[in-house]
Amino acid sequence: MHLSPKIFFEHCYGKYAIAAVNVFTMEQVLGLFSAGARAKAPFIVQITPAARNYAHPAMLIAMINAASKIYPKAVYAVHMDHGNEEHAFDAIRSNDYTSIMIDASHDSFKDNVKRTKAVVEEAHKKNIFVEAELGVLSGVEDDLSIDEKYAKYTQPSEVQEFVELTECDSLAVAVGTSHGAYKFSGGSGIQFKILEEIQRRLPKFPIVLHGGSAVNLEEIARINRAGGSLNEGASGVSPKEIVKSIAYGVCKINIATDTRLLWTRVHREFFKDTPQLFDPVIPGKTYMAEYEKFMLEKFDLLGATGKVSDMNI
Structure with missing residues:
Protein backbone atom coordinates (compact mmCIF):
# COMPACT_ATOMS: atom_id res chain seq x y z
CA MET A 1 0.00 0.00 0.00
CA HIS A 2 1.46 3.29 -1.18
CA LEU A 3 0.85 6.04 1.40
CA SER A 4 2.08 9.49 2.29
CA PRO A 5 4.87 9.87 4.85
CA LYS A 6 2.50 12.24 6.64
CA ILE A 7 0.51 9.23 7.83
CA PHE A 8 3.68 7.49 8.99
CA PHE A 9 5.05 10.50 10.86
CA GLU A 10 1.81 11.31 12.65
CA HIS A 11 1.77 7.75 13.93
CA CYS A 12 5.45 7.34 14.80
CA TYR A 13 6.40 10.73 16.28
CA GLY A 14 8.36 10.25 19.49
CA LYS A 15 7.77 6.48 19.52
CA TYR A 16 9.62 4.93 16.59
CA ALA A 17 11.23 5.97 13.30
CA ILE A 18 10.76 5.13 9.63
CA ALA A 19 13.63 3.68 7.61
CA ALA A 20 14.05 5.59 4.35
CA VAL A 21 16.24 3.54 2.04
CA ASN A 22 17.92 4.51 -1.23
CA VAL A 23 17.43 1.97 -4.02
CA PHE A 24 19.17 1.51 -7.37
CA THR A 25 18.59 -2.11 -8.35
CA MET A 26 15.99 -4.86 -8.55
CA GLU A 27 17.74 -6.79 -5.77
CA GLN A 28 17.48 -3.83 -3.40
CA VAL A 29 13.83 -3.19 -4.20
CA LEU A 30 12.85 -6.83 -3.71
CA GLY A 31 14.90 -7.17 -0.53
CA LEU A 32 13.35 -4.03 0.94
CA PHE A 33 9.75 -4.98 0.13
CA SER A 34 10.25 -8.54 1.34
CA ALA A 35 11.61 -7.30 4.66
CA GLY A 36 8.91 -4.64 5.08
CA ALA A 37 6.10 -7.11 4.44
CA ARG A 38 7.64 -9.73 6.72
CA ALA A 39 8.24 -7.26 9.55
CA LYS A 40 4.92 -5.48 9.08
CA ALA A 41 6.93 -2.27 9.23
CA PRO A 42 6.19 0.90 7.23
CA PHE A 43 9.12 2.12 5.14
CA ILE A 44 10.08 4.75 2.58
CA VAL A 45 11.63 3.88 -0.78
CA GLN A 46 14.01 6.65 -1.81
CA ILE A 47 15.08 7.50 -5.36
CA THR A 48 17.97 9.92 -5.77
CA PRO A 49 18.91 11.91 -8.87
CA ALA A 50 21.90 9.57 -9.32
CA ALA A 51 19.56 6.56 -9.25
CA ARG A 52 17.29 8.24 -11.79
CA ASN A 53 20.28 8.82 -14.05
CA TYR A 54 21.44 5.22 -13.63
CA ALA A 55 18.25 3.24 -14.10
CA HIS A 56 15.80 5.90 -15.45
CA PRO A 57 12.86 7.02 -13.30
CA ALA A 58 10.39 4.90 -15.27
CA MET A 59 12.40 1.74 -14.64
CA LEU A 60 12.74 2.43 -10.92
CA ILE A 61 9.05 3.18 -10.49
CA ALA A 62 8.15 0.07 -12.49
CA MET A 63 10.28 -2.07 -10.18
CA ILE A 64 8.67 -0.54 -7.11
CA ASN A 65 5.17 -1.05 -8.50
CA ALA A 66 6.00 -4.66 -9.36
CA ALA A 67 7.39 -5.27 -5.87
CA ASP A 90 9.33 16.17 -12.84
CA ALA A 91 8.44 13.98 -9.85
CA ILE A 92 5.35 16.08 -9.13
CA ARG A 93 4.15 15.80 -12.74
CA SER A 94 4.70 12.05 -12.80
CA ASN A 95 2.19 11.29 -10.00
CA ASP A 96 4.49 8.44 -8.92
CA TYR A 97 5.70 9.97 -5.65
CA THR A 98 3.94 10.76 -2.40
CA SER A 99 6.97 12.66 -1.14
CA ILE A 100 9.78 14.77 -2.56
CA MET A 101 12.79 16.61 -1.20
CA ILE A 102 14.05 19.94 -2.43
CA ASP A 103 17.64 20.40 -1.32
CA ALA A 104 18.64 24.06 -1.37
CA SER A 105 20.65 23.74 1.84
CA HIS A 106 23.86 25.01 0.22
CA ASP A 107 22.22 28.35 -0.60
CA SER A 108 21.74 31.32 1.67
CA PHE A 109 18.79 31.20 4.06
CA LYS A 110 16.85 33.61 1.83
CA ASP A 111 17.48 31.62 -1.35
CA ASN A 112 16.78 28.32 0.40
CA VAL A 113 13.40 29.69 1.48
CA LYS A 114 12.61 30.97 -2.01
CA ARG A 115 13.50 27.72 -3.80
CA THR A 116 11.81 25.51 -1.21
CA LYS A 117 8.60 27.55 -1.17
CA ALA A 118 8.29 27.35 -4.97
CA VAL A 119 8.45 23.55 -4.84
CA VAL A 120 6.10 23.33 -1.87
CA GLU A 121 3.45 25.38 -3.65
CA GLU A 122 3.40 23.01 -6.64
CA ALA A 123 3.67 19.81 -4.61
CA HIS A 124 0.85 20.70 -2.24
CA LYS A 125 -1.51 21.13 -5.19
CA LYS A 126 -1.26 17.34 -5.54
CA ASN A 127 -1.05 16.58 -1.81
CA ILE A 128 2.60 15.60 -2.16
CA PHE A 129 4.64 15.78 1.04
CA VAL A 130 7.74 18.01 0.91
CA GLU A 131 10.97 17.57 2.83
CA ALA A 132 13.39 20.49 2.98
CA GLU A 133 16.89 20.80 4.41
CA LEU A 134 18.43 23.48 6.59
CA GLY A 135 22.12 23.22 7.42
CA VAL A 136 24.78 21.40 5.43
CA LEU A 137 25.96 17.81 5.91
CA SER A 138 29.52 16.76 5.11
CA GLY A 139 30.57 13.59 3.31
CA VAL A 140 29.77 11.93 -0.01
CA GLU A 141 26.50 10.52 -1.33
CA ASP A 142 25.86 9.73 -4.99
CA ASP A 143 27.06 12.78 -6.93
CA LEU A 144 26.91 15.04 -3.87
CA SER A 145 30.29 15.86 -2.32
CA ILE A 146 30.80 18.36 0.48
CA ASP A 147 34.09 18.95 2.19
CA GLU A 148 33.85 18.76 5.98
CA LYS A 149 35.14 22.29 6.36
CA TYR A 150 31.95 23.52 4.67
CA ALA A 151 29.63 21.49 6.87
CA LYS A 152 27.40 23.63 9.05
CA TYR A 153 25.10 22.60 11.82
CA THR A 154 21.47 23.64 11.56
CA GLN A 155 20.87 26.78 13.59
CA PRO A 156 17.87 26.22 15.89
CA SER A 157 17.14 29.96 15.81
CA GLU A 158 16.29 29.66 12.10
CA VAL A 159 14.10 26.55 11.98
CA GLN A 160 10.75 28.03 13.01
CA GLU A 161 11.00 30.94 10.58
CA PHE A 162 12.11 28.60 7.79
CA VAL A 163 9.19 26.21 8.25
CA GLU A 164 6.67 29.05 8.53
CA LEU A 165 7.96 30.78 5.39
CA THR A 166 8.26 27.66 3.23
CA GLU A 167 5.37 25.59 4.64
CA CYS A 168 7.49 22.46 4.17
CA ASP A 169 6.21 19.26 5.80
CA SER A 170 9.42 17.89 7.32
CA LEU A 171 12.92 19.16 7.86
CA ALA A 172 16.28 17.47 7.35
CA VAL A 173 18.79 18.88 9.79
CA ALA A 174 22.57 18.88 10.11
CA VAL A 175 23.33 17.76 13.65
CA GLY A 176 26.50 15.69 13.26
CA THR A 177 25.66 12.96 10.75
CA SER A 178 27.34 12.85 7.34
CA HIS A 179 26.96 11.22 3.94
CA GLY A 180 28.99 8.29 2.71
CA ALA A 181 31.27 5.74 4.35
CA TYR A 182 33.67 8.24 5.88
CA LYS A 183 31.74 9.60 8.78
CA PHE A 184 32.42 11.33 12.05
CA SER A 185 36.16 11.71 11.52
CA GLY A 186 36.12 14.02 14.51
CA GLY A 187 34.17 11.54 16.61
CA SER A 188 31.61 14.12 17.75
CA GLY A 189 28.44 12.18 16.86
CA ILE A 190 24.91 13.55 16.97
CA GLN A 191 24.56 16.91 18.71
CA PHE A 192 21.58 16.26 20.94
CA LYS A 193 21.52 19.75 22.40
CA ILE A 194 20.82 21.08 18.90
CA LEU A 195 18.13 18.45 18.33
CA GLU A 196 16.53 19.29 21.66
CA GLU A 197 16.39 22.98 20.82
CA ILE A 198 14.98 22.28 17.35
CA GLN A 199 12.24 20.16 18.89
CA ARG A 200 11.44 22.89 21.40
CA ARG A 201 10.99 25.39 18.58
CA LEU A 202 9.16 22.92 16.29
CA PRO A 203 7.06 20.74 18.59
CA LYS A 204 5.51 17.69 16.90
CA PHE A 205 7.18 18.59 13.60
CA PRO A 206 8.90 15.63 11.86
CA ILE A 207 12.68 15.83 11.72
CA VAL A 208 14.83 13.86 9.26
CA LEU A 209 18.35 12.51 9.77
CA HIS A 210 20.35 12.09 6.59
CA GLY A 211 23.50 9.99 6.74
CA GLY A 212 21.86 7.52 9.12
CA SER A 213 23.89 4.43 8.19
CA ALA A 214 25.87 2.70 10.96
CA VAL A 215 28.86 1.62 8.80
CA ASN A 216 29.47 -1.81 10.34
CA LEU A 217 33.22 -2.21 10.82
CA GLU A 218 32.97 -5.98 10.38
CA GLU A 219 31.52 -5.41 6.91
CA ILE A 220 34.47 -3.17 6.05
CA ALA A 221 36.93 -5.74 7.40
CA ARG A 222 35.32 -8.52 5.34
CA ILE A 223 35.40 -6.34 2.22
CA ASN A 224 39.09 -5.66 2.74
CA ARG A 225 39.87 -9.34 3.38
CA ALA A 226 38.21 -10.06 0.03
CA GLY A 227 40.41 -7.57 -1.82
CA GLY A 228 38.88 -4.22 -0.92
CA SER A 229 40.70 -1.17 0.37
CA LEU A 230 38.20 0.78 2.45
CA ASN A 231 39.13 3.01 5.35
CA GLU A 232 38.86 0.82 8.45
CA GLY A 233 38.65 3.91 10.64
CA ALA A 234 35.31 4.95 9.16
CA SER A 235 32.30 5.04 11.44
CA GLY A 236 28.64 5.88 11.13
CA VAL A 237 25.82 6.68 13.51
CA SER A 238 25.81 4.39 16.52
CA PRO A 239 22.58 2.42 17.08
CA LYS A 240 22.27 3.93 20.56
CA GLU A 241 22.33 7.45 19.12
CA ILE A 242 19.77 6.56 16.46
CA VAL A 243 17.38 5.19 19.08
CA LYS A 244 17.96 8.19 21.35
CA SER A 245 17.21 10.64 18.52
CA ILE A 246 13.65 9.32 18.13
CA ALA A 247 12.56 10.98 21.36
CA TYR A 248 13.71 14.31 19.92
CA GLY A 249 11.27 14.21 17.01
CA VAL A 250 13.36 12.32 14.46
CA CYS A 251 10.81 10.41 12.39
CA LYS A 252 12.83 9.46 9.29
CA ILE A 253 16.27 7.86 9.15
CA ASN A 254 17.96 7.85 5.73
CA ILE A 255 19.99 4.74 4.88
CA ALA A 256 22.23 4.26 1.84
CA THR A 257 25.86 3.52 2.73
CA ASP A 258 25.12 0.37 4.73
CA THR A 259 23.32 -1.30 1.83
CA ARG A 260 26.19 -0.42 -0.51
CA LEU A 261 28.73 -1.91 1.85
CA LEU A 262 26.58 -5.01 2.02
CA TRP A 263 26.50 -5.24 -1.78
CA THR A 264 30.28 -4.83 -1.94
CA ARG A 265 30.96 -7.48 0.69
CA VAL A 266 28.67 -10.06 -0.90
CA HIS A 267 30.12 -9.61 -4.38
CA ARG A 268 33.77 -9.35 -3.37
CA GLU A 269 33.50 -12.54 -1.33
CA PHE A 270 31.69 -14.29 -4.19
CA PHE A 271 34.42 -13.47 -6.71
CA LYS A 272 37.21 -14.22 -4.24
CA ASP A 273 35.80 -17.54 -2.98
CA THR A 274 34.47 -18.82 -6.31
CA PRO A 275 36.64 -17.31 -9.07
CA GLN A 276 35.47 -19.98 -11.51
CA LEU A 277 31.86 -18.71 -11.36
CA PHE A 278 30.38 -15.80 -13.28
CA ASP A 279 26.60 -16.12 -12.95
CA PRO A 280 25.20 -12.83 -11.50
CA VAL A 281 22.16 -14.68 -10.15
CA ILE A 282 24.23 -16.42 -7.46
CA PRO A 283 25.57 -13.32 -5.65
CA GLY A 284 22.29 -11.56 -6.46
CA LYS A 285 20.29 -14.08 -4.47
CA THR A 286 22.78 -13.88 -1.62
CA TYR A 287 22.55 -10.10 -1.62
CA MET A 288 18.74 -10.13 -1.48
CA ALA A 289 18.81 -12.52 1.48
CA GLU A 290 21.45 -10.47 3.30
CA TYR A 291 19.58 -7.26 2.47
CA GLU A 292 16.35 -8.63 3.93
CA LYS A 293 18.18 -9.72 7.09
CA PHE A 294 19.78 -6.27 7.41
CA MET A 295 16.45 -4.46 7.01
CA LEU A 296 14.67 -6.73 9.51
CA GLU A 297 17.34 -5.80 12.05
CA LYS A 298 17.00 -2.12 11.15
CA PHE A 299 13.20 -2.18 11.58
CA ASP A 300 13.70 -3.75 15.02
CA LEU A 301 16.26 -1.09 15.97
CA LEU A 302 13.97 1.76 14.92
CA GLY A 303 11.01 0.21 16.73
CA ALA A 304 9.01 -0.06 13.48
CA THR A 305 8.45 -3.81 13.47
CA GLY A 306 4.75 -4.66 13.68
CA LYS A 307 3.63 -1.03 13.53
CA VAL A 308 1.60 -1.45 10.34
CA SER A 309 -0.91 -3.41 12.40
CA ASP A 310 -1.38 -0.39 14.69
CA MET A 311 -1.93 2.21 11.96
CA ASN A 312 -5.62 1.53 11.22
CA ILE A 313 -5.20 1.77 7.46
Missing part, protein backbone atom coordinates in the same frame (compact mmCIF):
# COMPACT_ATOMS: atom_id res chain seq x y z
CA SER A 68 4.19 -3.88 -4.35
CA LYS A 69 2.21 -6.51 -6.29
CA ILE A 70 4.58 -9.29 -5.25
CA TYR A 71 4.37 -8.14 -1.62
CA PRO A 72 0.83 -6.71 -1.35
CA LYS A 73 1.04 -6.36 2.43
CA ALA A 74 3.98 -3.97 2.22
CA VAL A 75 3.13 -0.44 3.40
CA TYR A 76 5.43 2.20 1.96
CA ALA A 77 5.95 5.68 0.58
CA VAL A 78 7.98 6.64 -2.50
CA HIS A 79 10.28 9.62 -1.99
CA MET A 80 12.41 11.58 -4.44
CA ASP A 81 15.52 12.42 -2.41
CA HIS A 82 18.01 15.30 -2.69
CA GLY A 83 16.43 16.81 -5.77
CA ASN A 84 16.69 20.25 -7.32
CA GLU A 85 13.75 22.02 -8.95
CA GLU A 86 14.07 20.04 -12.18
CA HIS A 87 13.90 16.73 -10.32
CA ALA A 88 11.14 17.94 -8.01
CA PHE A 89 8.81 19.27 -10.69
Whole structure:
Protein backbone atom coordinates (compact mmCIF):
# COMPACT_ATOMS: atom_id res chain seq x y z
CA MET A 1 0.00 0.00 0.00
CA HIS A 2 1.46 3.29 -1.18
CA LEU A 3 0.85 6.04 1.40
CA SER A 4 2.08 9.49 2.29
CA PRO A 5 4.87 9.87 4.85
CA LYS A 6 2.50 12.24 6.64
CA ILE A 7 0.51 9.23 7.83
CA PHE A 8 3.68 7.49 8.99
CA PHE A 9 5.05 10.50 10.86
CA GLU A 10 1.81 11.31 12.65
CA HIS A 11 1.77 7.75 13.93
CA CYS A 12 5.45 7.34 14.80
CA TYR A 13 6.40 10.73 16.28
CA GLY A 14 8.36 10.25 19.49
CA LYS A 15 7.77 6.48 19.52
CA TYR A 16 9.62 4.93 16.59
CA ALA A 17 11.23 5.97 13.30
CA ILE A 18 10.76 5.13 9.63
CA ALA A 19 13.63 3.68 7.61
CA ALA A 20 14.05 5.59 4.35
CA VAL A 21 16.24 3.54 2.04
CA ASN A 22 17.92 4.51 -1.23
CA VAL A 23 17.43 1.97 -4.02
CA PHE A 24 19.17 1.51 -7.37
CA THR A 25 18.59 -2.11 -8.35
CA MET A 26 15.99 -4.86 -8.55
CA GLU A 27 17.74 -6.79 -5.77
CA GLN A 28 17.48 -3.83 -3.40
CA VAL A 29 13.83 -3.19 -4.20
CA LEU A 30 12.85 -6.83 -3.71
CA GLY A 31 14.90 -7.17 -0.53
CA LEU A 32 13.35 -4.03 0.94
CA PHE A 33 9.75 -4.98 0.13
CA SER A 34 10.25 -8.54 1.34
CA ALA A 35 11.61 -7.30 4.66
CA GLY A 36 8.91 -4.64 5.08
CA ALA A 37 6.10 -7.11 4.44
CA ARG A 38 7.64 -9.73 6.72
CA ALA A 39 8.24 -7.26 9.55
CA LYS A 40 4.92 -5.48 9.08
CA ALA A 41 6.93 -2.27 9.23
CA PRO A 42 6.19 0.90 7.23
CA PHE A 43 9.12 2.12 5.14
CA ILE A 44 10.08 4.75 2.58
CA VAL A 45 11.63 3.88 -0.78
CA GLN A 46 14.01 6.65 -1.81
CA ILE A 47 15.08 7.50 -5.36
CA THR A 48 17.97 9.92 -5.77
CA PRO A 49 18.91 11.91 -8.87
CA ALA A 50 21.90 9.57 -9.32
CA ALA A 51 19.56 6.56 -9.25
CA ARG A 52 17.29 8.24 -11.79
CA ASN A 53 20.28 8.82 -14.05
CA TYR A 54 21.44 5.22 -13.63
CA ALA A 55 18.25 3.24 -14.10
CA HIS A 56 15.80 5.90 -15.45
CA PRO A 57 12.86 7.02 -13.30
CA ALA A 58 10.39 4.90 -15.27
CA MET A 59 12.40 1.74 -14.64
CA LEU A 60 12.74 2.43 -10.92
CA ILE A 61 9.05 3.18 -10.49
CA ALA A 62 8.15 0.07 -12.49
CA MET A 63 10.28 -2.07 -10.18
CA ILE A 64 8.67 -0.54 -7.11
CA ASN A 65 5.17 -1.05 -8.50
CA ALA A 66 6.00 -4.66 -9.36
CA ALA A 67 7.39 -5.27 -5.87
CA SER A 68 4.19 -3.88 -4.35
CA LYS A 69 2.21 -6.51 -6.29
CA ILE A 70 4.58 -9.29 -5.25
CA TYR A 71 4.37 -8.14 -1.62
CA PRO A 72 0.83 -6.71 -1.35
CA LYS A 73 1.04 -6.36 2.43
CA ALA A 74 3.98 -3.97 2.22
CA VAL A 75 3.13 -0.44 3.40
CA TYR A 76 5.43 2.20 1.96
CA ALA A 77 5.95 5.68 0.58
CA VAL A 78 7.98 6.64 -2.50
CA HIS A 79 10.28 9.62 -1.99
CA MET A 80 12.41 11.58 -4.44
CA ASP A 81 15.52 12.42 -2.41
CA HIS A 82 18.01 15.30 -2.69
CA GLY A 83 16.43 16.81 -5.77
CA ASN A 84 16.69 20.25 -7.32
CA GLU A 85 13.75 22.02 -8.95
CA GLU A 86 14.07 20.04 -12.18
CA HIS A 87 13.90 16.73 -10.32
CA ALA A 88 11.14 17.94 -8.01
CA PHE A 89 8.81 19.27 -10.69
CA ASP A 90 9.33 16.17 -12.84
CA ALA A 91 8.44 13.98 -9.85
CA ILE A 92 5.35 16.08 -9.13
CA ARG A 93 4.15 15.80 -12.74
CA SER A 94 4.70 12.05 -12.80
CA ASN A 95 2.19 11.29 -10.00
CA ASP A 96 4.49 8.44 -8.92
CA TYR A 97 5.70 9.97 -5.65
CA THR A 98 3.94 10.76 -2.40
CA SER A 99 6.97 12.66 -1.14
CA ILE A 100 9.78 14.77 -2.56
CA MET A 101 12.79 16.61 -1.20
CA ILE A 102 14.05 19.94 -2.43
CA ASP A 103 17.64 20.40 -1.32
CA ALA A 104 18.64 24.06 -1.37
CA SER A 105 20.65 23.74 1.84
CA HIS A 106 23.86 25.01 0.22
CA ASP A 107 22.22 28.35 -0.60
CA SER A 108 21.74 31.32 1.67
CA PHE A 109 18.79 31.20 4.06
CA LYS A 110 16.85 33.61 1.83
CA ASP A 111 17.48 31.62 -1.35
CA ASN A 112 16.78 28.32 0.40
CA VAL A 113 13.40 29.69 1.48
CA LYS A 114 12.61 30.97 -2.01
CA ARG A 115 13.50 27.72 -3.80
CA THR A 116 11.81 25.51 -1.21
CA LYS A 117 8.60 27.55 -1.17
CA ALA A 118 8.29 27.35 -4.97
CA VAL A 119 8.45 23.55 -4.84
CA VAL A 120 6.10 23.33 -1.87
CA GLU A 121 3.45 25.38 -3.65
CA GLU A 122 3.40 23.01 -6.64
CA ALA A 123 3.67 19.81 -4.61
CA HIS A 124 0.85 20.70 -2.24
CA LYS A 125 -1.51 21.13 -5.19
CA LYS A 126 -1.26 17.34 -5.54
CA ASN A 127 -1.05 16.58 -1.81
CA ILE A 128 2.60 15.60 -2.16
CA PHE A 129 4.64 15.78 1.04
CA VAL A 130 7.74 18.01 0.91
CA GLU A 131 10.97 17.57 2.83
CA ALA A 132 13.39 20.49 2.98
CA GLU A 133 16.89 20.80 4.41
CA LEU A 134 18.43 23.48 6.59
CA GLY A 135 22.12 23.22 7.42
CA VAL A 136 24.78 21.40 5.43
CA LEU A 137 25.96 17.81 5.91
CA SER A 138 29.52 16.76 5.11
CA GLY A 139 30.57 13.59 3.31
CA VAL A 140 29.77 11.93 -0.01
CA GLU A 141 26.50 10.52 -1.33
CA ASP A 142 25.86 9.73 -4.99
CA ASP A 143 27.06 12.78 -6.93
CA LEU A 144 26.91 15.04 -3.87
CA SER A 145 30.29 15.86 -2.32
CA ILE A 146 30.80 18.36 0.48
CA ASP A 147 34.09 18.95 2.19
CA GLU A 148 33.85 18.76 5.98
CA LYS A 149 35.14 22.29 6.36
CA TYR A 150 31.95 23.52 4.67
CA ALA A 151 29.63 21.49 6.87
CA LYS A 152 27.40 23.63 9.05
CA TYR A 153 25.10 22.60 11.82
CA THR A 154 21.47 23.64 11.56
CA GLN A 155 20.87 26.78 13.59
CA PRO A 156 17.87 26.22 15.89
CA SER A 157 17.14 29.96 15.81
CA GLU A 158 16.29 29.66 12.10
CA VAL A 159 14.10 26.55 11.98
CA GLN A 160 10.75 28.03 13.01
CA GLU A 161 11.00 30.94 10.58
CA PHE A 162 12.11 28.60 7.79
CA VAL A 163 9.19 26.21 8.25
CA GLU A 164 6.67 29.05 8.53
CA LEU A 165 7.96 30.78 5.39
CA THR A 166 8.26 27.66 3.23
CA GLU A 167 5.37 25.59 4.64
CA CYS A 168 7.49 22.46 4.17
CA ASP A 169 6.21 19.26 5.80
CA SER A 170 9.42 17.89 7.32
CA LEU A 171 12.92 19.16 7.86
CA ALA A 172 16.28 17.47 7.35
CA VAL A 173 18.79 18.88 9.79
CA ALA A 174 22.57 18.88 10.11
CA VAL A 175 23.33 17.76 13.65
CA GLY A 176 26.50 15.69 13.26
CA THR A 177 25.66 12.96 10.75
CA SER A 178 27.34 12.85 7.34
CA HIS A 179 26.96 11.22 3.94
CA GLY A 180 28.99 8.29 2.71
CA ALA A 181 31.27 5.74 4.35
CA TYR A 182 33.67 8.24 5.88
CA LYS A 183 31.74 9.60 8.78
CA PHE A 184 32.42 11.33 12.05
CA SER A 185 36.16 11.71 11.52
CA GLY A 186 36.12 14.02 14.51
CA GLY A 187 34.17 11.54 16.61
CA SER A 188 31.61 14.12 17.75
CA GLY A 189 28.44 12.18 16.86
CA ILE A 190 24.91 13.55 16.97
CA GLN A 191 24.56 16.91 18.71
CA PHE A 192 21.58 16.26 20.94
CA LYS A 193 21.52 19.75 22.40
CA ILE A 194 20.82 21.08 18.90
CA LEU A 195 18.13 18.45 18.33
CA GLU A 196 16.53 19.29 21.66
CA GLU A 197 16.39 22.98 20.82
CA ILE A 198 14.98 22.28 17.35
CA GLN A 199 12.24 20.16 18.89
CA ARG A 200 11.44 22.89 21.40
CA ARG A 201 10.99 25.39 18.58
CA LEU A 202 9.16 22.92 16.29
CA PRO A 203 7.06 20.74 18.59
CA LYS A 204 5.51 17.69 16.90
CA PHE A 205 7.18 18.59 13.60
CA PRO A 206 8.90 15.63 11.86
CA ILE A 207 12.68 15.83 11.72
CA VAL A 208 14.83 13.86 9.26
CA LEU A 209 18.35 12.51 9.77
CA HIS A 210 20.35 12.09 6.59
CA GLY A 211 23.50 9.99 6.74
CA GLY A 212 21.86 7.52 9.12
CA SER A 213 23.89 4.43 8.19
CA ALA A 214 25.87 2.70 10.96
CA VAL A 215 28.86 1.62 8.80
CA ASN A 216 29.47 -1.81 10.34
CA LEU A 217 33.22 -2.21 10.82
CA GLU A 218 32.97 -5.98 10.38
CA GLU A 219 31.52 -5.41 6.91
CA ILE A 220 34.47 -3.17 6.05
CA ALA A 221 36.93 -5.74 7.40
CA ARG A 222 35.32 -8.52 5.34
CA ILE A 223 35.40 -6.34 2.22
CA ASN A 224 39.09 -5.66 2.74
CA ARG A 225 39.87 -9.34 3.38
CA ALA A 226 38.21 -10.06 0.03
CA GLY A 227 40.41 -7.57 -1.82
CA GLY A 228 38.88 -4.22 -0.92
CA SER A 229 40.70 -1.17 0.37
CA LEU A 230 38.20 0.78 2.45
CA ASN A 231 39.13 3.01 5.35
CA GLU A 232 38.86 0.82 8.45
CA GLY A 233 38.65 3.91 10.64
CA ALA A 234 35.31 4.95 9.16
CA SER A 235 32.30 5.04 11.44
CA GLY A 236 28.64 5.88 11.13
CA VAL A 237 25.82 6.68 13.51
CA SER A 238 25.81 4.39 16.52
CA PRO A 239 22.58 2.42 17.08
CA LYS A 240 22.27 3.93 20.56
CA GLU A 241 22.33 7.45 19.12
CA ILE A 242 19.77 6.56 16.46
CA VAL A 243 17.38 5.19 19.08
CA LYS A 244 17.96 8.19 21.35
CA SER A 245 17.21 10.64 18.52
CA ILE A 246 13.65 9.32 18.13
CA ALA A 247 12.56 10.98 21.36
CA TYR A 248 13.71 14.31 19.92
CA GLY A 249 11.27 14.21 17.01
CA VAL A 250 13.36 12.32 14.46
CA CYS A 251 10.81 10.41 12.39
CA LYS A 252 12.83 9.46 9.29
CA ILE A 253 16.27 7.86 9.15
CA ASN A 254 17.96 7.85 5.73
CA ILE A 255 19.99 4.74 4.88
CA ALA A 256 22.23 4.26 1.84
CA THR A 257 25.86 3.52 2.73
CA ASP A 258 25.12 0.37 4.73
CA THR A 259 23.32 -1.30 1.83
CA ARG A 260 26.19 -0.42 -0.51
CA LEU A 261 28.73 -1.91 1.85
CA LEU A 262 26.58 -5.01 2.02
CA TRP A 263 26.50 -5.24 -1.78
CA THR A 264 30.28 -4.83 -1.94
CA ARG A 265 30.96 -7.48 0.69
CA VAL A 266 28.67 -10.06 -0.90
CA HIS A 267 30.12 -9.61 -4.38
CA ARG A 268 33.77 -9.35 -3.37
CA GLU A 269 33.50 -12.54 -1.33
CA PHE A 270 31.69 -14.29 -4.19
CA PHE A 271 34.42 -13.47 -6.71
CA LYS A 272 37.21 -14.22 -4.24
CA ASP A 273 35.80 -17.54 -2.98
CA THR A 274 34.47 -18.82 -6.31
CA PRO A 275 36.64 -17.31 -9.07
CA GLN A 276 35.47 -19.98 -11.51
CA LEU A 277 31.86 -18.71 -11.36
CA PHE A 278 30.38 -15.80 -13.28
CA ASP A 279 26.60 -16.12 -12.95
CA PRO A 280 25.20 -12.83 -11.50
CA VAL A 281 22.16 -14.68 -10.15
CA ILE A 282 24.23 -16.42 -7.46
CA PRO A 283 25.57 -13.32 -5.65
CA GLY A 284 22.29 -11.56 -6.46
CA LYS A 285 20.29 -14.08 -4.47
CA THR A 286 22.78 -13.88 -1.62
CA TYR A 287 22.55 -10.10 -1.62
CA MET A 288 18.74 -10.13 -1.48
CA ALA A 289 18.81 -12.52 1.48
CA GLU A 290 21.45 -10.47 3.30
CA TYR A 291 19.58 -7.26 2.47
CA GLU A 292 16.35 -8.63 3.93
CA LYS A 293 18.18 -9.72 7.09
CA PHE A 294 19.78 -6.27 7.41
CA MET A 295 16.45 -4.46 7.01
CA LEU A 296 14.67 -6.73 9.51
CA GLU A 297 17.34 -5.80 12.05
CA LYS A 298 17.00 -2.12 11.15
CA PHE A 299 13.20 -2.18 11.58
CA ASP A 300 13.70 -3.75 15.02
CA LEU A 301 16.26 -1.09 15.97
CA LEU A 302 13.97 1.76 14.92
CA GLY A 303 11.01 0.21 16.73
CA ALA A 304 9.01 -0.06 13.48
CA THR A 305 8.45 -3.81 13.47
CA GLY A 306 4.75 -4.66 13.68
CA LYS A 307 3.63 -1.03 13.53
CA VAL A 308 1.60 -1.45 10.34
CA SER A 309 -0.91 -3.41 12.40
CA ASP A 310 -1.38 -0.39 14.69
CA MET A 311 -1.93 2.21 11.96
CA ASN A 312 -5.62 1.53 11.22
CA ILE A 313 -5.20 1.77 7.46
